Amino acid sequence: MASVAQAIRMALHYGEKNLGVKDIFGQDVGAPLGGVFTATQGLKTAWNTPLDERGIISVAMGIAMTGDRCVAEIQFADYIFNTMDLLKIAGNTLWCTNGQTSLPMVVMTPVGAGIFGSVYHSHSFDAWASRLPGWKIVMPSNPLDAYGLMLAAIKDPNPVLYLKSKALMRHKGEELIPGEPSDEKILKSMIDKPVQNSVGWRPRWPDLEEYTVPIGVGKITRKGEHITVVTYSRMVSLCVEAADKLAPEGISVEVIDLRSIYPYDWSMIKNSVEKTGRVLFVNEDTEVTNFGEHLSYRITQELFYQLQARPRVLASKNLPGIGLSPNLERNSVPQYNDIEMVIREIVAEVP
């Protein structure tokens, strides 16, 4: 099975070969490194930029303004904050010009904790991103979705933020990407740059097929009856683990992998919560003005009288940073035990 990094790489290759992507760029995105997570190794249109996040975003905007397709990378979301006003402008350009100037561009950036990356390699960006009207925002949780969402992002005529979990980059999934060799050793030999003697190396791309995950469409990863857990990105596998562990105890957990932050799959959430009457939102951005709070608010507005328990948001503590020591990170970002405990609490709550 491909890793998320390999899936993104294959999606970008498919994009430059078939979907008109002409530029894939960012710091260390081109040769020789091919991205700090190897997600852009061997790509024909990948190139290195100066160490200048604002330059990366604005050049992407300029390229997109001409109608050319590009994928830009900010090496870590932790360093995207100095581009915030440019992201605002990219999101409002179509609106400000009354529909005249669109910016079909993809910005991808690694997000979240889980790699013990300390203060500036652990930031999340989903809550911030949700406050950028005009952007679509996606967050894959596995390689197949990483591939399908990247293709959807490239094809979308709007600016799309593609938030990829740092900790998931080497994570492998359970489903093959269409065209991916079933033997992961073969895939590795085809598309991974050798660690030694890589001079002159060229990838041999598998015969990949088009596969898109529509933006705005979630996925039910575990069906259940007693509680709905709405999550995305790295937290999906932890929530699924909790669902599987609790099932033998008779606690039936429905897990929704939202996949897109904006637009989001409200009908999937609504239908599920109407059935279960209980809901937990899990993500790893900080807890105050968290995107999960918006969803929780909407639940209380639209489904208040169908609820059997208070909706809850489980997110990272509202701290200035995530400390390097595992003791600090684990006490800042939701962990498996936190998720299991809160699910148990909500299920036990009596109206």
Added chain:
Amino acid sequence: MSKKSTKSTSKAKAMAKSKVRTSVKSPAKSAIKMGSAFAGFPRELLLRLHSLMVKSRVLEERLIKIYKAGEGYFWIGGPGEEAFGVALGLLVNKGQGLEHDWLHLHYRCTPTMVALGMPMIDAVRLMMNRATDPSTGGRNFAGHYCFPKWNVAPVTSPIEVQYPLACGTAHAQKRAGHKSISIVTGGDAGTAEADFATCLIWSSRKGQELPVLITVQNNGFGISTPYEGQHGETEIADRARAFNIRARVIDGNDPIETYLALKEEMDYIRKTGKPSFIEAKVSRLYGHSSADGANRKTELVDPVLTFEKKLIDAGLLTKVEAEKIWDLYEKEGVDAQLLARSEPAPAPESVWDHVFVNNENADWRKF
């Protein structure tokens, strides 16, 4: 024109000439050579420059009147930048698509838009936030033009972001293999923003140079803060020189000098694919914006009146002819205001239009 302003103009010219230092080959000689009072410009071109400069001035003064009459909420614009802006607009390879020049303009670009062919009514519609405003549909301030049919990128309120965007369009132009270029304008105060440095860095990387004409309209102020309070460098052009970008300082109040300099640098960029830099000294005749009163600063050089006087003195234009031109545009401005007044405001429910392309729903209540 006062003696003082004549002196300062001459001084600026002399300074400009002395500061044209190039780090690469000398500029190709322009088809139109300097020498005579009007550098051998055909009369037709001189009168066209004058007419468009007057048109832009009358239009800006109309916009200020609209603001002061309470028919618009805010005015910002470019009276004082007519010599630079009109010359630029006339020299652009105008059109849509990569084979044409891209323009990344600041909010004092009305003269360029007028020279490109924008009718007055379209600036008035923007000023009066009408639904018919072709740039923004009544969503944005005066001077925030957007004309895709001429590759005029949307003007933004955050200053200086247009500079690195020009590197993006130039990158696409270069790849497409055309001789088109990207042109960026902006103020002197904004050069303090990191985006200005971004433009210098990205456009000048060795072997990866970009066809960008980087210009700064130096009016000596950032809102109320004088130039001296913001700059340590002798000339802003020195910053470009540090990146091996060919750079010059010109008197942007002189349409002839500006026209020649722009043409020369545009030719150089088209020929070499490399960036070039022009710092143009200009006047800010009505202050920063309506926020500081939008009142005429009589002590500053007026490029329109100065040029007009030169033409009259040289017998290329009579006073009567000049007055007719002012009157003609004044009438066009008044008529535009009357027409815009009769046009609809944007509908309240249109706020959700164009959040996403093709009006795909962006309202979460409808997800």
